[in-house]
Amino acid sequence: MCRISALISVCLGLLCSLSLTAQKSEDPVRPIYSAYMVEAGSSHVAETYLSPLHYDGWTVGLSHRRAQAMRFDPENWLMELGGRVHVDRTLARPARNVVEWRLALELDWAMMHKWLLTKGLTLYAGGFTRADAGVFYLSRNGNNPAAAKASWTIGPRAGLGYAIRIGKLPLAFRYFVDMPLTGIFFSPAYGELYYEIYLGNRSGLVRGAWPGNFFRIDNTITADMRFNSTILRVGYASRVFSSKASDIVTRVVSHSFIFGVAQEWQAVNGSHSTTEARRIISAY
């Protein structure tokens, strides 16, 4: 009886071991598609807390985006993580005698499903969440020189990807659009000074966001050209933002060209042999 039990145990152990090995060999490689970009272009800004005038100028920014197929269903789902910091320098219109600066930092995370529509053409759709913080600065306003901005929003993101090969050069075009639908954002009241907030009156500073009072739509189109392991990216981004709270209107419209480099890489994991034959599933 003991011998039978021992035999069954050994067989079960072997089966489990074989099953784990099979699962491991099927566990695909999910390389990270990582891009570093410089953005530069034009910016139109209005922030009525500081001034009722419109300002025009330039914007420059640095951004990083990384994408990876998701572990639970790598064939069909991907996630994106992005960060961007940018500066806008704008002049009052029409006098052009005063400079308004804007500094902003944003982080977002998105999860999207992908559908291969035809050969080379992929549709993406999902959702994202974004946190951003920034400040407008108008130096000549002695007592109200700055307007702080902060928000956390969620909304849908969708896109289209098209991959072709021109001669020996693989090309991937991607277009993404996103728009926050809800969230929260910071705004002082109509004539509320930051001094009053400093004194401790923090009521009503956090507002609920919906497209009627916090509208933003980002459109980005990029073309990735793969040269061996390095990918060159060029593109264009259009961002439209408008918010209104307590009769304070903030508007930012920017058009930027994007230049960047990207790479697709896989972190070496101790549990896998680097020589192991495994499927590779790219994010896009």
Added chain:
Amino acid sequence: MKKLISFALLAIMGACHGIPSWDNDIEGNFNALWTILDQHYCFFDYKGLDWDAIGKEYRAQIKPDMEASEFFDVCSSMLDRLEDGHVNLSSPFAVSYYRKWWSDYPQNFDWRLIQEHYLEFDYTTGGGLSYKVLPQNVGYVRYDSFASSMGASFLDAMFLNLKECPGLIIDVRNNGGGDVTRVEQLVSRFLEDPIAAGAICHKTGPGHNDFSEPYTFYYEPEKNHVRWLRKVVVLTNRSTFSAANQFVAIMKSLPRVTIVGDRTGGGDGMPFSSSLPCGWSVRFSASPVYDPSGKLTEWGVEPSEGCRVDMDPDEALRGKDTILDFAVSLLAEK
């Protein structure tokens, strides 16, 4: 589906939040100036001003082809009607000032006279503060601007150097204000317990009476530093303005503090700035600040009862500051 379409339409409309705009001509700039004040200035009702009528009166004086300097003069005259030292119109060639809050009254201060005849040009200075022990064993501290910094260590050293004096004079005559956070820094040196130092409110919309509920703010004693808990006399004149006016209003509410001199110049509204299409900027009072008793001090803080004193010009010629002498007589040991 209808709801979805309505939602989508509202979302698109959200991208078009309106921002007022004016033409960059004489009329457009006048309308911009008038509207900015109309929607943001905080003392229309307190001062009994009919801004519509004032606008009509000065709109009649503008002409499409007038020179920028002429237009500036019309706008400055209109702003003078607000009788507010916090209101300025800034252009590349001039800045408007309303001066009557001090120009129609005796100056009641001569720093040279004090330095020569009371301090004998021998006193300690640091930041915006100057001090000395007067011959009557009364401490004298001059603070000329709340825009000037006060180091905590300097304040500690100053109070320690004056520790043999039974009373202290703080002279804020001609102190035109500055950084209001320094009011708290200085007042906290005279507190035994936390106090309700005042209240502030703000405009909640463009209507003349769209105000938030006043928010009471508190000052704490500066327990980690040297404090002065003996008698204090604060000297004031009509040029004691803005943050200095607020300092006097709060000090007046403390026990052991007497206000001596003339009524302060006021300047009770926290200022705000905005811009005109032509590039000029305008500053104005936007948030009223209430004193500890809940009153506005836009027209100034009165001296303590029986302590309204002017400088006697004849005595001044003999090197006497009659306001300072009055304060010394209140504090000097009998």
